[in-house]
Amino acid sequence: MRHDLVVFVPGITGTRLRRDGKDLWALSPGMLAGAVPPRRLLERLALPEGIGDGRPEGPFAVQADQLMTRPTGLPGLLMNLGYPQVTGLLDGVLPEQFVAFPYDWRLDNRLTARDLQARVERELARWTEDFRTHYPKAEDDPRVVLICHSMGGLVARHYLECLGGRETARLLVTVGTPHRGAAKAVRFLTGHGVGKSLLGRKAAALAGGLGERLAELCRTFPSVGQLLPVYEAVRRPGFPEGYYEDLTVLDVGLPTAMVQDVFAFHETFETAVLDNLRRSPDLRLPYRVACLGGSGHPTTHGVVVSPGGELGFLDELDDIDPWSGDGTVPMESAFAAWALRGMDEAMWNGHRHGQLISREAFGHQLDAVYHGKSARDTLAGDDDFGIEAPELAVAGEPFEIVATGVARGRPVAATLTSHDPAAPEIRTALTEAGRDELRGSLTAGPGIWVLTVQAESPKVVQREAVMVVQAQ
Template sequence: MEHDLVVFVPGLLGSRLVRDGRDLWGEAGDALLGSRPSPAALADLALPPGLGDEPPEDRFRVTADGLTTAPDSMPGLLSCMGHPGIRAALGDPVDGQYVPFAYDWRLSHRLVAARLKERVERELTRWTERVDAHHPGRPDDPKVVLVCHSTGGLAGRYYLECLGGRETARTLVTLGTPHQGVPRAVRFLTGHAVGDGADARALGEVLRDFALTLPSVAQLLPYDDAVRVTGKSRPRRLDDRRYPVPGLPSEAVADAFSFHRRFHAAREAHRRTDAGGRLPYDVYCLGSTAHPTLRTVGLSSDGRHLAAQSDGFGPGDGTVPRDSAVAEWALRDPADMLWTDARHADLAGTEALGGKLIAIRKGAAVTANLAGDARITLHAPSEAVAGRPFEASVLGVNLADRRPRVVMRRIGTRAGDEVVFARDTAGRFRAELTGGPGKWMVEARVERPNGADRKVVTLYTA
């Protein structure tokens, strides 16, 4: 309802982490990609081993001083476009009614959920004392509309079902939340984040060692049947002891499964006492099916080797598979799912959301997005070797008449070089791009009608 408190919970990379005024992840990314990968680049962000659900000691602590506003990525896992326009997408709530919940995204989602509970209770009390000045004719006391992007939804749902948040919640909105985890986390935590070749191995190992200290990344491991063993007819779960994934610590798997089981157990307990088994709050889920997304991880027939990342793809948002984006614990009918064609990093953006969040706050009907003729889709690798050409291509309607081109610019800069897509013998529009080490924004554009699609591409030193 329009008088409710609106709380936005970002996902991994969605909050800016600082210490002594330094943007730690921004510095780490530049150092990691600018030379041969070294663990020293991530030393200021690594947590002590075995932290679990506890807060870190003072020397490991950081301050989350606000939402990120610029695009960024964790190579091989996910990207975030930042959230400069999220308040406008929410219908521009009045001062005091909108709460951006910035937090340390390295920590366990259980700990984040507990901190979210404290913040929401404090802010709801404050807003309840002020709401009469803005909504004197309201039908009831204000509750909470919780809007969660990506992994923020894991903390959000845990807060609601495990920590009592359901008592004051009006609505939960998840935007690309991996309700069943992401198979990419398996590759990330086994040193295969950016590929299997010699060029990528050093970076993958540094990212693995860093990520194994972060409880939040382990809790992204898939909870469903996400492992395929060569020669076996059915996929298996990560906790299948007959085929443990080589290089994946068993304690990481145990923590991920414990996290999901605790949530589902709480939900089932509530289901038995909820009237008609219905949740006391509404749930809306937005996901995407327009981009190839890793759905399963392959093992050799003897289970000793991780297969190359060449198959196991299905529809999704490029990070979260279609099925994982569905909150099956809440939606009574799969048709209630809201679909768009945006990428994972863009799902909290105005274009993907359209007027959905505004309609939700007004209690109006919410429908799925339908891509029109203006929509185009950019295909480019998420990671590539700096200084070596990589290919970008674009798909869309009537491209030959719409001057398709691509602009590549380093993140943090405004200008970039424009390259016109060339049509090959098969009728596909392609361009060859190259750049130095770092994080780049690659954006495809067309005219008549105007359209655009963009992607963060990380270029690393071989």
């Protein structure tokens, strides 16, 4: 496998989008300070109504030219810490055999899978001609290793099973991929994306309007609808605990066509997997699947619909115990049940969704997968802990951070840092607040900040991106 072509497929918001040489959504300090009205900013990203799996043209087209390397995102959709040099996480991978696949993450994942197919075929042909210069003793021709974050895993698995990519694949690694969707997608498609928990007063006042505009924008993105949960995620109040239905049974206020499309998208893939297995002489996938995910953070798993149609969002199992996940994707959905037999075959760590592609989160796990080690040799430690933090804050107004699952007496501190060299580091200690919680508050100026929550004895670090805007 050392001589294989390695392809990295990022997740939603993980690619820079540009038009006419201008960055459309990596927000500048001027934008965050209110120089560009949010509605105008969001309109730059919208797609035409009814685009389906087509490609945008004219004023809707963009250039998706490189991975995001700095923190960015849209509060209520996803905040992204940016991707590190992925080749640095893999020992022995040459620059010539590594391919990053940036793409327009607004578009239908079927279309993106076709683009991935074309890119992989072109790059594999190039590498096949040259690889023996570097690996003269290789016993076979190179195949493809796909490393995918978040939605990138949905793109890659569609390419593998529906577009013939399985014939040249050696390994698929999914990292925080919502294999069965995520209930958080219901939030940002129904105007509830920016949760008001932990927000300051001014930020909470902004959250409603931003959530509505974000829902309007995201409903133009076919890809976002394909993140909806296809597991049974919806509950009526008063029904027995543990009784849930799927989105085709209980109406949560989403367009019918959007709900039908996400189920059709998954059904197409699942049917292709079964058909391909039936044609296989040993009834096995021709490539290996490794599944990595985050655990230990409160994660929206379900939706509750009141008799009046109001929505509530559940991150507690039957309103008692918290669901575990990476803060965005529940563990049950991050598990590739279509390829693996049990949850213990996956690799888990205690980090959040936006931090999963990092050396401290899974660098050793990824390197272990790449070199064929067992999942059981790379389990998360017992010293991991969960955090909750708002994605949105207002300049000058304090916002809260909560750490859960931290042993009593263990020191924990929270720090805000910025890529702006003139911005000072902002730090506070978290203190005990009952119910196995530590709390603290921070205040910052406009910008996209990296929140680092660090526990000592032993040292464990959690990170998240926070957008701080100037109230208008």
